[in-house]
Amino acid sequence: MSIWDTIIIGAGNAAFCAAHEAREKGASVLMLECAPEAENGGNSRYTAGAIRFAYDGVDDIRALCPDLSEDQIAITDFGTYTEEQFFDDMFRVTRYRTDPALCERLVRSSRDTMHWMRDKGIRFLPIYGRQAFKVDGRFKFWGGLTLESWGGGEGLVDAHTKIARESGVKIRYDTRAIELLTDGHAVTGVKVRHKGHIEELGAKSVVVAAGGFQASPEMRTRYLGPGWEMARVRGSRFNTGEGIKMAMDIGASTYGNWSGCHAVGWDYNAPEFGDLDVGDGFQKHSYPWGIMVNATGRRFVDEGADFRNYTYAKYGRIILNQPDQFAWQIFDSKVTHILRDEYRIKRVTKVTAPTIEALAEKLEGVDPQGFLDEIKAYNAAVDTDTPFDPNVKDGRATKGLSVPKSNWANRIDDGPFEAYQVGCGITFTFGGLRIDPDTAQVLDNGLSPIPGLFAAGELVGGVFFFNYPGGTGLINGSVFGRLAGTHAAPR
Incomplete structure (x- = not known):
């Protein structure tokens, strides 16, 4: 040997x-x-x-x-x-x-x-x-x-x-x-x-x-909870926990947040595991500049709570917990020029429309009237007096909403409009x-x-x-x- x-x-x-x-x-x-x-x-x-x-x-x-x-x-x-x-x-x-x-x-x-x-x-x-x-x-x-x-x-x-x-x-x-x-x-x-x-x-x-x-559906479901077998894996199909299990087999102590993971908004139609030809391009991380809605057409998270760096790794779990485990990210023409490069890849679940009413009909799985009602309420709540600045937490917020947007709030009212469907992509446990x-x-x-x-x-x-x-x-x-x-x- x-x-x-x-x-x-x-x-x-x-x-x-x-x-x-x-x-x-x-x-x-x-x-x-x-x-x-x-x-x-x-x-x-x-x-x-x-x-x-x-x-x-x-x-x-x-x-x-x-x-x-x-x-x-x-x-x-x-x-x-x-x-x-x-x-x-x-x-x-x-x-x-x-x-x-x-x-x-x-x-x-x-x-x-x-x-x-x-x-x-x-x-x-x-x-x-x-x-x-x-x-x-x-x-x-x-x-x-x-x-x-x-x-x-x-x-x-x-x-x-x-x-x-x-x-x-x-x-x-x-x-x-x-x-x-x-x-x-x-x-x-x-x-x-x-x-x-x-x-x-x-x-x-x-x-x-x-x-x-993260690449083991069985271990994800056992430790992270029901529904996690439905998540997509952002990276390697080979990270299935064997290293941890081998050490546990000889008496190694376990530690940390076993029910927790890094999980993000990931293209809804991405493959089961990461694709090296696309790399990290299935991620969709410009949500602070727009809004996210679920199947009921309603917002469910503060998209502007903090810089993307401090929220993206936990929002995948929140998306997984939504009805039918998806969300749509909505942007209007005021911000589409600052979307990250991953929004411009060929393999993307995207719809566009000249009006918000037309967009409502294109959001697969979403209640159109619920969405239109949400847009109306959101637009009315935006503080337009505070300048928009993507480099700082600008304090441009909404007022009076049960789900606030704390920074970078812009009205969704300037067409054409773009929407991207996302699910949950797990990165690591x-x-x-x-x-x-x-x-x-x-x-x-x-x-x-x-x-x-x-x-x-x-x-x-x-x-x-x-x-x-x-x-x-x-x-x-x-x-x-x-x-x-x-x-x-x-x-």
Whole structure:
């Protein structure tokens, strides 16, 4: 039986960060990817690539994006996103449930981890267009989310793969880990299946970074609740929870929000799993500039409660709970020019009409009269005296409605009109394994470290509860992947 210093289960962003760090410490590293090479990278390949981290101003951005021109810098307000702001966002959106020690590790390590990734060869660029709008000749970034990886998720995974291979990391595709091997005390390797054959691979340490259980309808229904088998999966079809179950089978402690997940508004007719040809394009995240209605024709959520970064990951669940599990997003011509690029893809469930009455008849599954009554009430409630500004929470709100709109409220009265049908798209699950925040070592049911076993990425529980600040998934995987690789490497 071959013996490796470190075996890493998974080949997404968290797994690669573990691999890079373990190799940096001198370990021999084998990565096991259950997907074929064409679908490698787990959920990381499907992401748009936005990554949240603490920074103090333009000098931090310039250091991470050396290709930025002086002209770009001159017309851009990057602002700041301090550690204190990051902490505030994490505690606010998780309703103060995020594990304090894990959260502190995440926030305090975020900036240094970004620079470490840059030094490894990962490239970043500002998210113009999705995270900054041009007002009075200047771009202003908002919502604490400023940079993304070059080429989105696909570019990130390809860059990670190139860096890993050049450093001597071995990657085996079509190789599914099915069991953790132990000697009764420590983890000693992994049993795998490759093209129908079973073999055992020895290791001095194992890092589990195989994603959550979002691609398993059975586990979604068991832990998230009835109806969740109907959700579409935004990303990889291979994230079915095996990494979590393998660790549980040897006594690993579970932790976190097992009934919670990251779920968004996703094209109603999207396929069961993510499509790499479309990537993240099935998402529909410009709802703050319009309204959403359900099958009764009524609004059901405050579309302008906060920046999209802080609401999109919880609104998928709300859409799933609507009658017949769908909603329509409604926009008029005042805002269609600022809709995100995903609204312009070919594979989109969209209707248009010159009048609101004609639109009402085209909204499949919606009560037309209920919709028209809702539009009339909504338009009458909009405060038109406050200027509309998509770069800030502008306070342009409605008055007197049972479901308010707190910002960016515009009357829906200027045709032509556009509407997009959305369902629920699940990204990743929040429940998972319990780790030591200082080492990323998996803890057992007695809360003692399991020798030789580490974890990182989506399958670590305790970081996110109820909701999630946009872009925190990638930095979470990067921080704890790097930590796992550091401590998994033999000393």
